[in-house]
Amino acid sequence: MLANGVAKIPAARKVVNRGSLMENGKVYIHYNHTDPCRHSRWTARESYQYMYRRPWQKVVDFYSDLVSCGKGASSLSSLFVDEKLVSQDITENFHSCEETCIANIPTKDKTGRWERVTFKIVLSYHGGSFDGWQKQPGLNTVQGLVEKSLGRFVDERKAKKLKDRSLPLEGCAVVAGRTDKGVTALQQVCSFYTWRKDVKCGDIKDAINEAAPGKLRALTVAQVSRVFHPNFAANWRRYFYIFPLDDGEGQINHSEMGCSNCAYALDDEQINWQPENDEEEQSMSLLDENEDDNMYNTVAKPRNFSVDKVNKLLQQLEGRSLSYKMFARDTKASRSTGPPTECFMFHARATDAKLPNDDKNCVGGLRVMCVELVANRFLRKMVRVLVATAIREAAVGADDDALLKLMEATCRRATAPPAPPEGLCLVDVGYGEFKQEKCLIL
Known part of the structure; x- marks a missing residue:
């Protein structure tokens, strides 16, 4: 065990992973959490399984329709038909106020x-x-x-x-x-x-x-x-993430269900599932053969999460200037040159919604979780890692300040691997003062 909380697997060692035998000269490490939820928390590999086994094509098609309609950020209001949101307000704020500020420089x-x-x-x-x-x-x-x-x-x-x-x-x-x-x-x-x-x-x-x-x-x-x-010249950026709550097999993850009522053990199909085109994240999921890592594989893991819990986790980030180096990828955690890893989060919320359904024979649409993040800047893959980690922490019922605690970790494997890029959307970029009342999720 290393001092920074990770277990090291010696190089050129045979790694047994649920029936698969591998020879590899690389060093694989797995982050060992120390909180009471550590044995129920998904590993990197299990996080990938949970994230990617979703009907992402429906989200891709939804975004395609938004681009085709040409209404910009205001088109997202179709997800919240019950909310008192006037799409014209978003458009006016973007086209008139910000253009005036830029022209007067x-x-x-x-x-x-x-x-x-x-x-x-x-x-x-x-x-x-x-x-x-x-x-x-x-x-x-x-x-x-x-x-x-x-x-x-x-x-x-x-x-x-x-x-x-x-x-x-x-x-x-x-x-x-x-x-x-x-x-x-x-x-x-x-x-x-x-x-x-x-x-x-x-x-x-x-x-x-x-x-x-x-x-x-x-x-x-x-x-x-x-x-x-x-x-x-930008003062803030706004990102939106849509995560399908339907796992693609007709099962809906209800936001009111806690992890204590929905634990399960992964079956062989899920264990053997591998994400495509990401060898780095696949290698992160290989575990040591010691007793502690075996505990990670044998304990029942949560299947669902609470959207309300994700919202509570994210809200802890609002109004704070923090270092998000643990939630970044492809960016050095310690930088001697270039911009620092600190970001100020103006807005961080999550709620559930339904994608519009064009099929009149179907009742309702795909149930999804929507995450809205606004910050002065974002690091590489920061939004996707934040979403994936918030879902993982919500699933095990971690404390509301779990994301804040993870920022003090010494290894990026303490956070979850990035969520699929198909759910992510850059909504807009702001050059004037940020106004929270213009957000979609209040």
Whole structure:
């Protein structure tokens, strides 16, 4: 046992995992929690099983419909038909208030090559149709399509430079925050500048909308101050996560059910299930053969969780500036350069809802849990890890401050592996003052 709370498995050791025999030269470690819930808590592998065995395609289709309708963040209000939410309020706050703030940013008069025109572009795109935002060779990315569409608006000087270097004629789009493969955005913000004076906002909007109809949409294009930067000027970001409570087999996890009434032992099919394309997370789930780890495998594990409990866990994060390094992935926990791992959480809530059902022969729609998070910034995969960990802690009935305690852990394996990207959506990016009454979950 190591001092930081993890058990180490020696390299090149045979690891027996429920009938499977493996030879591996890597070192696998498993975090050992010390609270009373430690034996009932899901392992990384079991968390994956619980998360991925959901009807995610229905969530993907729902997000696709939101992008197609072109209403931006206000389209999410369809999940809360019983709530007193006026979608126009969200739209007005986004288009009028924030644009005014950006336009009034003072800037010195410049001449020559500094006399450029900057455009703010608000995009909506379906995550399931792209390989993420960032442009990568051979992949269908949002940035790649947007910059290709902007190529017709670059100035002659840049066009000549690109031609001399045998590069395609493309513009440069700076984004408020990159999204991973499978993540949808309803009001993503990016900027583009050019020295051409004849470029119209409507021309840029039409060019982007022609790139991938129904999958990528430019909602608004506006000319803004030259000093505007979509990332550095942002005051907050809002993410939304939809988690199906139906496990795909017709069983509904009722929010009022606690874990004490729904414990179960995983069957062979679930034990042998493996997530695809994530060897790192698979390796994290291999356990040592000692007595303590065997206890993790043999004790009955919870099957359901309380949505209300998830809400209580998340609410503990509101109004605090905390280090979320334990909830991040692909980001160094200790950084000597670059931005720190502290984030200020303005809003963190969860509630249950139903996805709209287009089939008139079906009664009601898929029951889901909705999580809404608003913070000044987010780390890589932070939202997905927060959602997965909150579900895991709610399932075992951990204390309401469980997420706060996990921030003091010394190993990221103390938190759950990221929830599937299909449920995640970047709702919008704010450049004015955050107003909680504009949130969907109050």
